[in-house]
Amino acid sequence: xxxxxxxxxxRLPQYLEVLNQLRRAGLKAVxxxxxxxxxxxxQTLVRKDLAFTGEENVPKQxxxxxxxxxxxxxxxxxxxxxxxxxxxVGHLGSALLGYQEFAQKxxxxxxxxxxEPRLIDTVxxxxxxxxxxxxxxxxxxxxxxxxxISVPPESAQFVADIMIHSGIKAIWNFTPQKIQVPAGIxxxxxxxxxxxxxxxxxxxxxxx
Amino acid sequence: xxxxxxxxxxRLPQYLEVLNQLRRAGLKAVxxxxxxxxxxxxQTLVRKDLAFTGEENVPKQxxxxxxxxxxxxxxxxxxxxxxxxxxxVGHLGSALLGYQEFAQKxxxxxxxxxxEPRLIDTVxxxxxxxxxxxxxxxxxxxxxxxxxISVPPESAQFVADIMIHSGIKAIWNFTPQKIQVPAGIxxxxxxxxxxxxxxxxxxxxxxx
Numbered sequence: 067x068x069x070x071x072x073x074x075x076x077r078l079p080q081y082l083e084v085l086n087q088l089r090r091a092g093l094k095a096v097x098x099x100x101x102x103x104x105x106x107x108x109q110t111l112v113r114k115d116l117a118f119t120g121e122e123n124v125p126k127q128x129x130x131x132x133x134x135x136x137x138x139x140x141x142x143x144x145x146x147x148x149x150x151x152x153x154x155v156g157h158l159g160s161a162l163l164g165y166q167e168f169a170q171k172x173x174x175x176x177x178x179x180x181x182e183p184r185l186i187d188t189v190x191x192x193x194x195x196x197x198x199x200x201x202x203x204x205x206x207x208x209x210x211x212x213x214x215i216s217v218p219p220e221s222a223q224f225v226a227d228i229m230i231h232s233g234i235k236a237i238w239n240f241t242p243q244k245i246q247v248p249a250g251i252x253x254x255x256x257x258x259x260x261x262x263x264x265x266x267x268x269x270x271x272x273x274x
Numbered sequence: 275x276x277x278x279x280x281x282x283x284x285r286l287p288q289y290l291e292v293l294n295q296l297r298r299a300g301l302k303a304v305x306x307x308x309x310x311x312x313x314x315x316x317q318t319l320v321r322k323d324l325a326f327t328g329e330e331n332v333p334k335q336x337x338x339x340x341x342x343x344x345x346x347x348x349x350x351x352x353x354x355x356x357x358x359x360x361x362x363v364g365h366l367g368s369a370l371l372g373y374q375e376f377a378q379k380x381x382x383x384x385x386x387x388x389x390e391p392r393l394i395d396t397v398x399x400x401x402x403x404x405x406x407x408x409x410x411x412x413x414x415x416x417x418x419x420x421x422x423i424s425v426p427p428e429s430a431q432f433v434a435d436i437m438i439h440s441g442i443k444a445i446w447n448f449t450p451q452k453i454q455v456p457a458g459i460x461x462x463x464x465x466x467x468x469x470x471x472x473x474x475x476x477x478x479x480x481x482x
Contacts, residue, residue, distance in 0.1 A: 067479045075475050076468035083427055083450050090428075106452040142471050143478040157399070161369030171470055191365070211477065219291055220298075236477045238470065242291050244314040250480065254473040256466045260284035262379055262446065263350050265462040267283050269419065269444045270351040271275045272458065 070141065074115045078138050079171075080105045081116065085135050097128035144172035151210050151234075153225045154217035155180040155195050158240060162216060164191030175214065177204065198228070205232035212236045219243035226253075278349065282323045286346050287379075288313045289324065293343050305336035352380035359418050359442075361433045362425035363388040363403050366448060370424060372399030383422065385412065406436070413440035420444045427451035434461075 084104040088096055098116070102109040113123065119137035123129055139145045147169075152159055155178045162168075163178050178195040180186060186197045196204065204210075213229040215222050215237060222243035229237055236252040239245060242259050292312040296304055306324070310317040321331065327345035331337055347353045355377075360367055363386045370376075371386050386403040388394060394405045404412065412418075421437040423430050423445060430451035437445055444460040447453060450467050 069479060070475055072472055075471045076465075079450055079465070079467040079471050080452065087428060104452070106454075141475065143474045148474075148477075157369045157372035157374075161365045164365040166365075167467075171467060172474055173470065212473070220295060235480070236473050238473055242287055244288065244312070246314075252473055252476045252480070254469040256464065256469050257284075257287070258464045259287040259375075259379060261462040261464050262381065263283045263287050264280055265420070265444050265446055265460055266351045266356075266380055267278055267349065268460045269356075271277060272443070272460070 068118070070118050074118055075142070077105070077107055077111070077115050078142060080107065081112070082135060082138050085131050085138075089131050089135065093131055095124075095128045095130050096134075098123055100128070139172075142172070144170070147172055147174045148212055149174050149176045149208065149210055150212035150214060150238075151175070151177050151179060151201065151205060151229075152193075152214040152216060153179045153198060153201065153229070154215060154221075154240075155182075155185050155190055156216065156218075159214075159216035160190050162214060162240070163193045173212070176208070176210075198225075201228055202232045205229075205234065210234065212238065214238045214240065215245075216240040276326070278326050282326055283350070285313070285315055285319070285323050286350060288315065289320070290343060290346050293339050293346070297339050297343065301339055303332075303336045303338050304342075306331055308336070347380075350380070352378070355380055355382050356420055357382050357384045357416065357418055358420035358422060358446075359383070359385050359387060359409065359413060359437075360401075360422040360424060361387045361406060361409065361437070362423060362429075362448075363390075363393050363398055364424065364426075367422075367424035368398050370422060370448070371401045381420070384416070384418075406433075409436055410440045413437075413442065418442065420446065422446045422448065423453075424448040 084101055098109055098112045102112045119141050121129055121134045121137045150173055152175050163175055178193050179198045179201050181198045185195050188195050213234040215225050217225050219241040222241040223245050226245040230251055239255045242257050247253055292309055306317055306320045310320045327349055329337055329342045329345045358381055360383050371383055386401050387406045387409050389406045393403050396403050421442040423433050425433050427449040430449040431453050434453040438459055447463045450465050455461055
């Protein structure tokens with residue numbers, strides 16, 4: 067499997083968003099120029115990124131939208147559904163349990179875990195919540211490979227250690243806490259405070 | 275006010291996280307090397323980033339933790355609280371309304387807005403929810419400058435237009451939809467699907 071650069075991978079969901087909107091509007095084909103405008107990415111980059119999907123940009127016609135959507139989803143493995151566990155059923159964790167969009171992005175959260183007694187054995191947005199103590203045995207039994215961390219930052223490393231010990235191969239970390247993992251384990255961060263930092267500073271710099 | 279580079283700004287919250295943990299552990303000072311290890315950022319970069327705060331790295335002592343925390347918070351304007359409006363009180367929006375951490379990051383969400391009748395005039399996690407139709411008049415009256423968008427992506431531009439028309443200067447966009455704004459308006463994205471794309475692909479590339 068070709069290794070696609072991280073920067074390209076991060077832009078593919080944007081193209082997917084644009085393509086799905088065009089498809090809903092009834093279009094069948096679209097030029098790289100149009101994708102470039104809607105996704106706010108330079109044309110050269112759009113062409114380069116989309117080359118990884120194997121789809122062809124037919125002169126004077128552009129990309130076939132439906133085929134390109136499928137090709138991007140295949141690149142991201144989003145056409146296939148992977149079961150995943152989430153640890154930390156607070157406000158953010160609960161929201162993630164109920165987030166409908168994950169289904170179209172190949173992710174199915176099948177269980178939540180917490181150490182708070184009033185949450186254990188409840189059902190949040192249709193997903194059962196268990197004790198963190200059950201994580202290991204359940205993950206092994208169900209062969210879970212993806213784990214989401216949405217605990218307070220100071221517990222992130224602890225949870226990551228449990229996950230890795232339980233056979234998790236990819237960790238999606240929603241805390242700003244950097245976690246240490248052995249080679250071969252994939253970690254991705256959704257660091258909302260990084261973008262809040264930029265927003266806050268830029269606003270302070272431009273007090274208009 | 276000095277313009278701090280975006281890459282530095284994005285790392286400042288990580289340092290803040292590390293420093294707060296060290297402070298809770300009872301430490302008074304810390305070296306750049308230690309921050310580098312905990313934040314997983316190269317030492318040279320740590321020193322360069324922290325130089326923007328104006329705090330001194332005293333030889334053989336390091337940075338004074340409490341002072342450095344305050345200096346970073348001042349850089350990000352997180353010591354000051356800005357009122358902000360959120361549009362889109364679905365799963366994610368509700369979670370954001372209840373997110374305690376914003377208070378320490380200078381952000382106070384004072385109202386939510388939605389167009390769903392069963393949400394309007396309710397209170398979610400202590401925050402009142404109004405009709406989107408009231409956004410303009412309320413934002414003008416309360417002089418709101420920050421808006422959070424957590425609607426479905428296809429409505430993001432529409433909501434952004436309302437926000438800009440109502441005097442909002444900085445938009446924090448939680449949808450993957452790129453939005454067009456006039457010069458001078460700040461937009462920051464929390465694009466969780468960009469990181470999910472990287473995670474999904476890397477996992478597919480390493481089927482171990």
